[in-house]
Amino acid sequence: NKLRNNSMNLPPDKVKILCQYDSEKKWELVCDQERFQVKNPPSAYLLKLRSYLDQGGISRKFKRRVQESTQVLRELEISLRTNHIGWAQEFLSEENRGLDFLVDYMSFAQCAVTYDMDSLDNGTATPDKSVEDLTRSLRFSPGRFNALHSRKAMRNSRLVSQKDDVHLCIMCLRAIMNYQSGFNLVMTHPCCVNEITLSLNNRNPRTKALVLELLAAVCLVRGGHDIILSAFDNFKEVCGERSRFEKLMEYFSNEDSNIDFMVACMQFINIMVHSVENMNFRVHLQYEFSHHGLDDYLQRLKFTESDRLLVQIQAYLDNVFDVGALLEDAETKNALLEHMEELQDHNAQISSRLQESEREALETVSELEKHLIQTTKEVELLKLFSYFPASTEQITTVDGPVAPPTSLVLPPPPAPPLPGATEVTAQAPPPPPPPPIPPPPPPPPPCSTATPPLPPPLPGRGIALPPPPPSIGMAPPFGGKHDGHTGKLTRDIGQDNSVSRGSKDDTFTSLIPTKTNVSLFWTGNRNKKAIQTKYRMPSFNWQALKPNQVAGTIFNELDDENVLGELNMDAFEEQFKTKAQTAPADVGTLRAKVAQKIHSKVSLLESNRAKNLAITLRKGGMATSDICTAIETYNQEALSLDFLELLERFIPSEHEVKLIQNYERDGRPLDELPEEDRFMVRFGKIPRLAQRISTLTFMGNFPESIQLIQPQLNAIIAASMSIKSSSKLKKILEIILAFGNYMNSSKRGAAYGFRLQSLDLLLDTKSTDRKQTLLHFIVSIIQEKYPELQAFHSELHFMDKAALVSLDSILQDVCALERGMEVTRKEFAVQEDNPVLQDFLTSNNDLLDSVVEDGKTAQDVYESTVEYFGENPKTTPPSMFFPVFVRFIKAYKQVPMMPKLPQMDLIAELKRRQVIPLVREGKDGAIEDIITALKAVPFTARSGKRSSRLFCDSGFSDESPT
Template identity: 30%
Template sequence: MVGDSTSTQVLRDLEISLRTNHIEWVREFLSEENRGLDVLVDYLTFRLMMLRQVQNNHKNVILLTNIFLFGIKDKVACMQFVNIVVHSVDDMNFRVHLQYEFTQLGIDEFLEKLRHHESEELQIQISAYLDNVFDVAALMEDSETKTAALERVAELEDELALMAEKMSEMEAESLAKMVELEGELVELRKQKEDLENMNSKVQEEVSTLRREVSQKSEESRQRQSLLEKQIQELENLANSSSAQGVKSGKESTGGAPPPPPPPLPGMAPPPPTPCAPPPPPPPLMGSGPPAPPKLPIGMGGFHVPPAPGSLAAPPDSMTIKKKVNTKYKLPTLNWVALKPNQLCNLSSN
């Protein structure tokens, strides 16, 4: 080795430099100061001498290369013996004591040196020893950690028991509340059904009342129109009767005025008629013609009807017929009172 390069590499680089560099470099290499040729000759002489020694003692070289293999077998046997002695003991305390004795003898440093050895058998024995080593400090730390973990587990179990008790109480309360709410829900559903039934009944009654009201309103409109027609007919009849009364009054001075028709039900009574003037004084004897005789009943003019309750009883020969209740009654004829302006031209005035 010459620096970081081998001698073979140095010789190859020197050959390339002598062939390729300038002639001045060759002269400088062969100068008295550098003496490059002498150094090269001395090196080659040394190499030839070493080659002769190797050729003369080639068996010794073989022994020198295999001596390490002989030592590996011994080391494997020693490690196997150590593993048997240490790991075959059942008492853990004694095993720890044996490991400590081997540690005091320096086995840990020796195994650290042999950790990267190429022998597979030796690596197996070393791994077996290291895998079964008891680290007392790590075991103590693990024991303390285990004790703390067990204490923590006990605390957590107590908390878990309390939480489980609370959960059971809350579940019981929730179940009771759920039962209560279900009862209230059933009651509310019943109330809802009752209200729906009442609502449906009320809707039916309202619809029935609306139909009845519409029917009643229609009947009232028809009745009002019929009454208006009857009132119009009565007014026409009253006008015609008043005209006939005026005409008959002009023809005859006797006779009482016709009684006013009875008022309609629900209408206010008509205002009282003005009082007739006092009769004229009787004429003097021989001053005028005698008064005309009274008209018979039914022969023109009107007669005053008797007061109610003053009618005479029927004779014994007259039989009273049984009252017949009709299913459909005819409309009642309502009398309309004459207006004051219709009484001006009567004979009674």
């Protein structure tokens, strides 16, 4: 693989991706690579370029050669873009110097353009001046040929410039720069970027757009912005500009017929100005373009019909710094801060007044509530006077004594007396002297059926009272506590048999039949009928109140059946029905079917068990006969393991078997039973049902169980053996024992060994200056005196995996496999002609024997290893034994890194705090990625700021795309 990667010349990130492929995918890539043949070596292209640069010979021959140059450069660009990296590296090598020849040819192709432009600008075309100017532009290219300044060279250059050679040279350089090594060569070349920038003088707008896209991408690579600025400084000097970017703005203003060039130019200006971190420098670059009339020109371009150009213009304007607007914003901010402080003070005053108003309103409401309570009492008292005029006359006597009854139960408001009711007269003997006032009795339970005794008559005129109401529950005594909207009634009439002048209101207040007292005689909720819906509806998971919890609540006054009678629920059912629906049927038909099913089906199973069995059968999705046949024939493909485990719960119990037998003995038809019961009848007739299902489950789980158990046993065996047989680990422990005895022998005596948990204490024992631990020192001793022990951990294998193993559980699983295999053997002894059982036993007997043997080996090896290190295997499971070594190895490896950790943490923290830079790091494919991204989304500077005002007044921002 390593040799193949080298031959394919893949970058590191692509190599990492290639290593993740499987072997088949790798082989396909290797075959594709071998089928790919490079058309020409780099030297072939370089020889042709060198021949074009040779200025000797007849001009007619050069005309023939120049016809071939365009095709050669096109093939070179394709090779640089599509061949492997090694081809490009060979082209750029020191031996071939492909980049130098490519730059020389591009300079030769466009030198005539530079000369002609300079002549037009100065109004002269003298050869002496042209040679002088060209010498100035080419002084940074040591590899240039000397004959370039001749008139013949100028004629040849004009012939080349009329072709697409410069454009193809730029394409070649773009392909080279897409590789990190090629990009670095271009950036460090003395005149490559300068020549790319000078290509803006080319007459082809496509070439100019290509150059600007490439230069914009370079600006976004780290260090590229400074190089591009330096190239434009050289452009200014070569082309005789008065100020930088003068020619660029001239081309942008004059060549308005080519939208691609204008889009690329606007994008380049945006990135050139706003891709720098220094805000002051951004303002400076922005002013350079504003000085050349960019702002005015953008105002004229707002009427362009090109959406792409409008997007780039708006992106530039969104990034523009308007220093005057920023100053104005700063002044406005200070004024707003002062205004905000005033508003906060005003808000505090209003809040204070609001709190005072709330307090006053609370007092007013409280007084009104008290007045309402008193008024309600008086209204109820007047109602009571109308019910009992005789008692009213006596009670309203101011000076005469009043002797109220000890208790009084009032019936509901007036009703005709029941027949046979006796009339109570006023000729009763005087009451005996009152007993001492007892404490108020507790309220009777609401479910009591005792009827309160008929109260004695009030003294004075006789009062005819109806008999007590039917026994529907006992109301609490009127003296009991009652919390209601109208106040609290706590007075008990029986507490005093005399009513003073001042207690008259209290006495009659206790007699008022309040709403709560009356509701206690309510007989209970109506029996609500179940609602049969047209469709199956989803459940509404609320917490319902029980019937005895509704009494006295608002729900006691609601009638939901009346609401349902007023509404059309068809639309509700259509919108909220569940997705799983049976065929819609009429509600009456459904009720008839439900009633028929209830009366015709008799279930032998307990309801919940029958319901769970029905759910299980629906999950299986098989007919009863198919399920039972699969169990009888041990068909593992027909029955899934999950379904078998569910069926195992429904093996008929003895009670269910008796019920089924009695049902069949009575001769009753099976059609009267539900589907679950019919399944249970057929299911229970399978011979040795429990053994069959157990065998099927075991056979299905056996391969997975082996796959889970075997690696864990292997980990225990390998880890135990590697620890026990490691001579380097033994030497390490010997060194630790020596240091421990050296530290403790004078105080505690010499030790002959130590518990493994002591290894964790090596990090806790620190030196006097607290700068290093005992483990640090031991590691330094090992590095100095025992270098062969430094890699002792390479002899210890599978420590982390063995630490996760529960050996007791694994051994129990092995025993369970043995029991399952024994049951399978017994089943095969009964059915020796069953091929499924025979094949299973034949193929898995030896495998199980091997696992059982490995289990015994793992147990023996682990116990001997634990005892070898002085531990008790009964109290030291693998989850305690192996992690000691895992932690020790981890700490040992980290010791050399300890001095560097604070510095590394600081670097990581600084990196974390850094903001994501505007520029990118150079890497393979970076240039193409940047160019592609810029075509998709325009460049936006990091600083979030207001949009430019240049187009706000004219409404451009509303018309431009977002």
